[in-house]
Structures are given as structure tokens and as C-alpha cells.
Amino acid sequence: MRLSPDAIVLWQSGFFKLNATILFTWALMLVLVVGAKLVTRKLSTDLTRSRWQNLLEIVVTALEQQIGEVGLRQPRHYLAFLGTLFLFVAAASLGTVLPGYEPPTGSLSTTVALALCVLVAVPWYGIADQGVRRYLASYLEPTFLMLPFNVISEISRTLALAVRLFGNMMSGAMILGILLTITPFIFPVVMTALGLLTGMVQAYIFFILATVYLAAATRTRAPDSAPSPSP
Amino acid sequence: MLIDWFTVGAQALNFLILVWLMKRFLYQPILHAIDAREQRIARELADADSKRAEASQERDQLQQKNQNFEQQRAALLNQATLAAQAERQRLLDEARQAADAWSAQRQQSLANEVRNLHRTITGRAQAEVLAIARQALMDLASTSLEERMGEVFTRRLRALDGGRTGSPRPSRLRRNPRSCAAPMNCRPTSARPSSTPSTRPSPPKSASGSKRPRSWSAAWN
Structure with missing residues (x-):
């Protein structure tokens, strides 16, 4: 039984290989970039604008507003990374309506890659915001004894991110495949709709958790690391 | 894996x-x-x-x-x-x-008219009075009266002549000569008809020979 599109290998040369995960990821990237390019090619700064521009403006401003509501001070600074996380996971989920499509997020390799990106982005933005010493000192809060637990927390939440998204996406595709063999007509359609909803919810969860991690690394830790008066 | x-x-x-x-x-x-x-x-x-x-x-x-x-x-x-x-x-x-x-x-013109009217009326009244007096004298004339009148007239003419030559005018005439406009009134109080004239003297004739008494009044005035 195939649990991941990684198993579909189209080409392999030693360590390098081209599987369905990478291929569908490229397809998604192509659709997203070309679509964005087509829409933003003729942007209007007037009060009247096209429907697609309206849609993209709604998406971008909603993401920016959501990032700001979570607590990041400069939402536009993090919009590229966090917004792309949401759009990629959501687009991968929306693509399941196409026959023969396998979502790349149904591969644990993809979710791990995304979680690793978040794992790297948190100290990256944290150091850029607070500096190396203050960021590393945050792992010693409230005492140095908490250092291992803080490190384990970072790793475990990254693992949780990856496995949560993979489990949900894989289970959706898996349930759909099983139902197709049992009740091939009506019920899979309903489950596909449910899978769309689940995919959008997972995209939002992944996006909001990554935002919360970044906010925790940048803003909320800053007051804690501030020098307090000695008793 | x-x-x-x-x-x-x-x-x-x-x-x-x-x-x-x-x-x-x-x-x-x-x-x-x-x-x-x-x-x-x-x-x-x-x-x-x-x-x-x-x-x-x-x-x-x-x-x-x-x-x-x-x-x-x-x-x-x-x-x-x-x-x-x-x-x-x-x-x-x-x-x-x-x-x-x-x-x-307008009042001035009215006064002028009144004055003219008075003058006219006075003139007419004088003429009427003179005519009436003449008529009365003609009707009542007798020889004695005419004589008496002629006498008075003559005396007054003389008095007039005397006044011109220096003799004084009779005081009554001097005081009010207009009061003698009528011949009857010009008779002196003391003068009374002495006798009834038998003959009627002819009145003095004017230069033109007219018997009108207009010259009398003109002379008296």
C-alpha cells in the first residue's frame, strides 16, 4: 500500500530522483507563480480593478492582518514566508479536486521540509530581531536547567507540525482511496468536499502555528529577556 | 521509510x-x-x-x-x-x-376791482343824485328859488374871485368844500329867501351855451 507520492519515482540517477511529490510541487509552483504573474501584470491603482486582482488583494491583506493579529509587529516583513506557507498548503489541498492529483503535502518528506523551514526560520527571525546573545539567552529562561526542555520543545513542535499536516493530508487521500473501492459513486464526493475543508483548516493551522512560533521568538520573548531590577 | x-x-x-x-x-x-x-x-x-x-x-x-x-x-x-x-x-x-x-x-386784484367798482358806483350815484337834484330843481323851480340860487351862485363866484385875489374864502367852504356839492346844501344858514322871486332868472350860461349844471359842480370843486 502506497502511503506517499514519494513512492512514485519517475526518474532516478543515484541519489537524485524525480518523484511525484517533486513533480506536483513544481506544478503547484508553476500555477501559483504564473497565476500571480498574470494577475499582477496589469495591476490597477484606481478604485476600479479586476476580479482576480480583488481576490489576490483580499488574500494578501487577510494574511497580513492575521499575522498582525497574532502579534508580529511588522507583518509585511514575515508575509512572504508565512503567506507562502499558507498558499502552498492550501493550493496543495485544493488540487485534490483534480483526478490523478496527489497532494505533495501528503508526503512526509514535504511536511518535514516545511517544518524544517519553520524550524530554521524561528531562530533566523529571532536573531534578526533580538540579536544572537539575547536569542540564545532565551533558551535559558527561566533557568539554565530549562535549556534541554526548550531544545526538546523546538524539535518536538517541529515534528508535530510535520506529522500533523502529513497525517491529515495522507489520511484524507487514504480515506478517499478506500471509499472509492467500497462506495465508488456518491460518498467519495462528499468525502472529497470534507477533504477540501480539512485541507484548508490544516493550511490555516500550519500557517498560524508558524506565525505563533515566530511571534514567540521575536516579540514575546523580548520583555522576558529584558534586565530586571535586582531584588 | x-x-x-x-x-x-x-x-x-x-x-x-x-x-x-x-x-x-x-x-x-x-x-x-x-x-x-x-x-x-x-x-x-x-x-x-x-x-x-x-x-x-x-x-x-x-x-x-x-x-x-x-x-x-x-x-x-x-x-x-x-x-x-x-x-x-x-x-x-x-x-x-x-x-x-x-x-x-388775487386779493389785490379783488381789492382793485372793489375800488373800481366803488368808484364807478360813486360816479353813478353822483350822476344819479345830480340828475335827481336837477330833476327836482326843475320840477320845484320857481322864480324866487332861481333868483336865490343865482344870488348865491354869484356870491360864491365872487368869493372865489376874492379868494384868488387875496380875500379869504368863507370858512364853511374852506373847511369842507365838498359839502357844497349839492346847491341846496350850500346855502348859508343865515341866507334865507327874502322874497319870492317873481321872475325866474336865467341860469348862467356856459361858454358853450349849454344849460347843464355840470359846470357848476366843476366850478365848486
């Missing part, structure tokens, strides 16, 4: 590339467009505010001008009213003076 580490690396790279591409082709253009639109709207709102303020200022100025105009109009109207009243008073005075002048002139 569910994790293919090459795929993990490739997907991470793909994701980073996608982040860059989306930032390049989606987020930046969209955010720039939104910012441009917001700036434009803000600029238009600022323009609208400035225009509104300008319009409000112009409206205030117009109201001020209107008030000034109304005040000037009221002042001019008041001034014109006063001038019209003064002109009316002046015209009334002129008309009154003209009416007074006309009235005085």
Missing part, C-alpha cells in the same frame, strides 16, 4: 524558491498597488478636505459681503428716504409760497 531525505531537501529548496517567487510576483506588486491606492484615496480625501475648507471660507466671505451689501443698501435706502422727504417738504413749501403769492395777487 516515509521520509526521503533527498525529497526533503528538494522540497525545502522548492519552498524557498517559491517564497522568493511569490514575494517577487505576488506580495510586492499587490502591496504596492494597495499602498498606491491608499495614498491616492488619502490624497483625494485631503484634496476634498482642503476644497471643503476653501468652500467654507468662500461661503463665509460671501455671507460677509452679503451682510455688508444689505447694510449699505439699508443705509442708502434710509438716505434716499430722508432726501425724498426733504425734497417733498421743499416742494410743499414752494407750492405753499406760490399759492400765497397767487392768493395775495
